Amino acid sequence: EVQLVESGGGLVQPxxxxxxxxxxxxxxxxxYAMHWVRQAPGKGLEWVSGISWNSGSIGYADSVKGRFTxxxxxxxxxxxxxxxSLRAEDTALYYCAKDMSFAVTTGVFNYWxxxxxxxxxS
Amino acid sequence: EIVLTQSPGTLSLSxxxxxxxxxxxSQSVSSSSLAWYQQKPGQAPRLLIYGASSxxxxxxxxxxxxxxxxxxxxxxxxxxxxxxxxxxxxxxxSSPPYTFGQGTxxxxx
Numbered sequence: 056e057v058q059l060v061e062s063g064g065g066l067v068q069p070x071x072x073x074x075x076x077x078x079x080x081x082x083x084x085x086x087y088a089m090h091w092v093r094q095a096p097g098k099g100l101e102w103v104s105g106i107s108w109n110s111g112s113i114g115y116a117d118s119v120k121g122r123f124t125x126x127x128x129x130x131x132x133x134x135x136x137x138x139x140s141l142r143a144e145d146t147a148l149y150y151c152a153k154d155m156s157f158a159v160t161t162g163v164f165n166y167w168x169x170x171x172x173x174x175x176x177s
Numbered sequence: 178e179i180v181l182t183q184s185p186g187t188l189s190l191s192x193x194x195x196x197x198x199x200x201x202x203s204q205s206v207s208s209s210s211l212a213w214y215q216q217k218p219g220q221a222p223r224l225l226i227y228g229a230s231s232x233x234x235x236x237x238x239x240x241x242x243x244x245x246x247x248x249x250x251x252x253x254x255x256x257x258x259x260x261x262x263x264x265x266x267x268x269x270x271s272s273p274p275y276t277f278g279q280g281t282x283x284x285x286x
Binding site for chain 1: 178210212214216221222223224227233234265267269272273274275276277278279280
């Protein structure tokens with residue numbers, strides 16, 4: 056059974072940093088691209104960042120480019136999101152999501168974690 | 178960036194009825210790279226449809242997707258009580274960013 060468990064969320068002041076993690080199990084982690092998708096309270100979904108199976112290809116939404124860094128450790132089956140210079144508008148539930156296709160980054164998310172909440176407020 | 182506009186914002190129907198949800202793109206979505214997700218309150222989204230018309234694993238056949246270019250549709254043939262939720266379309270045809278529509282809330286009439 057595929058499981059994605061996010062951690063690292065919390066309350067943080069504007070301008071500070073936070074690091075999110077996603078622990079993956081139930082599939083061959085290093086065969087699939089991974090993504091972060093967020094959802095502000097009461098709002099829709101926004102793709103944040105994605106990383107290919109071998110970290111060779113990385114993408115970011117314009118809203119986080121230059122502030123967030125995605126990374127993965129295939130030996131530990133883990134995905135991270137380093138978030139710097141946080142803003143109030145970064146407040147959201149952050150989901151870790153698995154890409155659907157083997158060894159190819161499609162941008163289709165067939166498994167999701169339950170999310171970790173990030174609140175940016177003074 | 179491709180902008181997706183979903184309509185209607187809210188759809189009120191009764192169990193057993195047919196639901197038709199629309200998703201329109203600001204420019205053509207390449208290779209029909211359009212997906213649909215269902216989200217229930219307090220839950221993560223669930224993939225329903227990809228490639229505009231292919232059902233994801235385990236999705237009942239009452240869910241179907243159609244369309245190409247800039248106009249896409251999700252149809253639920255006979256609504257079950259568990260189908261009332263928010264539905265999002267998403268395009269993944271161009272290189273990132275992958276974008277979502279704003280969602281359609283399907284509520285019980």
